[in-house]
Amino acid sequence: MAGSALGISLAPYIRSSPTLTKIFTPIANWYAGGALYRQYGLLYDDLLIEERPEVQKALSRLTPRQAYDRAFRIKRASQADVLHAPLPKEQWTKPEQDIRYLLPHVIDVEAEIKERAHWDTLAVTRRK
Incomplete structure (x- = not known):
């Protein structure tokens, strides 16, 4: 289901194998750290392309608090980007905070x- 518009994912296969999980977890953490969105206080789902109809409908299903938090994160990141400086380290998104809050809604919509x-x-x- 999630493979249609979001791309094919090898994650379920990798998670099913302890050896592959052990190999790919440090690589995934390095990649997420290198993407820099966490240094601007964003979550991964904040980066989904809003122009897609599925994402638009999923955004309408967020609770008012989730929608407010998302707008705040995006505005704060935009301001930091205009200043050409990431947020202070204490405001960075920690890996354990980076949860997929929008993806379940997108999957439901699809x-x-x-x-x-x-x-x-x-x-x-x-019938005859």
């Missing part, structure tokens, strides 16, 4: 779109 497409194109035949 499943609903797929189900709607199935029912909209359903061929009805008459």
